[in-house]
Amino acid sequence: MMRLYDTATRGVRELELREPGTVSIYLCGPTVYGPPHLGHGRATLVYDVLRRYLEWSGLKVRLASNITDIDDSIINRANRENRPWQDITTKCEAVWFEAMGKLGVARPSDVPHATEYVDEMVAMIGQLVEIGRAYSTDDGVYLSVETVADYGLLANQRLSDMIEGGGEREVFGADNKRHPADFALWKLAKPGEPAWPSPWGDGRPGWHSECVVMSLDLLGEGFDLHCGGMDLKFPHHENERAQAVALGKRFANHWMHNGFVVDPVGEKMSKSLGNVTNLLDLMEHYDPRAYRMLLLQSHYRGPVSVGQDNIDAAVKALSGLDSFAARTASLPVVDPDADVLARFREQMDDDLDTPSSTALLFDTVRRANAALDAGDPSVASLAAAVGEMCTAFGLVLNAGGDVPAEALAKAAALDAARAARDFAAADALRADLQAEGFTVETTKDGTQLRR
């Protein structure tokens, strides 16, 4: 079975499955109030690769990933733009899934929305109040973190140490809380704000409650893996966990966090800093597969800078893979090379080591190309292994595909001109085809076209 770094134990350990053969994963999804940024893209791609690899390995994966469709950021934008908050959330969600589609990220098995779970959240908060782990004030209901023995486990910080720093930020509800680290489970509505009924007054849930309720509802207690970006480790995941612990429920067995996207100077790229680079822009200007490629070549836990050079290199690397796909497209179907796949599994099982695995992918491509040049039949099993690895990566290679008839006619004319040694005509035809956007490869077996 796969070994993964676990934030809670701060080491790589085996991902133990609650139920053999199936993996239950909860991934914290976006708050829908703006276009997806590069960080969203990284997180979803990392876990898409994980999911596809697990499925490729023969496991049944249930991936639940929420949409936070009620939140202060949404309300703020609605007020700023003077339009209904639902207008923002529905549009942003549509944009989100469109972007995910372009990225090749498979839709989660379950997409729960916070607003669909308000009753359940109210019930859970009620329980927490009842057992004395939460209390209400004049602006909401708070979880008492001091009642959670190991609060700070994910942050790897003691409560007292956490309080020392960070004095510069505004602390929500600071005046009313028993302890500065207590966090809001329920926020009472101000006039005009969206609100749901509750025993403590009309209001809305705090951010951290939805994931607890939804993950436990869909995946059940002790589900296998909870994941998200580094920035969610604290406070979001810490606070989710605190609620589950306070309730006496078994929560995630394993915690996985991916590293940040940083700008070329190395600074975290985040919404709060305002230096957002839009995921939509990236996909508009570059092959969306390039981002996946770039991330595959980096380890998921480290920072990744997304820059011009990086993306260009990834695009070039993809073009080599595409041309490989094109030249091996008509090979006989055989079993993939077992040694290659064994190494692939070994590396991927080792904390999702995609950098080594992509190195293996390129190496296998090179070997297969050499075999093909040499007329060695082993090319077929190597090419099949490449196909397997790409499937596990979620990387779709472009073998050229549909070439219009008139382009094919030009290619035939090009071959005829070459056979007649009319190189001027041949070159003109080639330039013509290239101008149409085709990659033109003149081989012994005739001219191949691909886009």
Next chain:
RNA sequence: GGCGACGUGGCCGAGUGGUUCAGGCAAGGGCCUGCAAAGCCCUGUACAUGGGUUCGAUUCCCAUCGUCGCCUCCA
């Protein structure tokens, strides 16, 4: 103040106590080609600095410098 990450050859980016080696991109040379394209082969003695441990460190330890992240709502 606390916790943590990172500094690798032209660029990106893995990894390891010791002969050969990540990988991608770029560069140079070669093979192939009418010329290209695609592909293949060859070429770079890199690991922030200063100590220490060791027969031997880029890899372990300590310190220094530098960059960055988190410490209440950002994937």
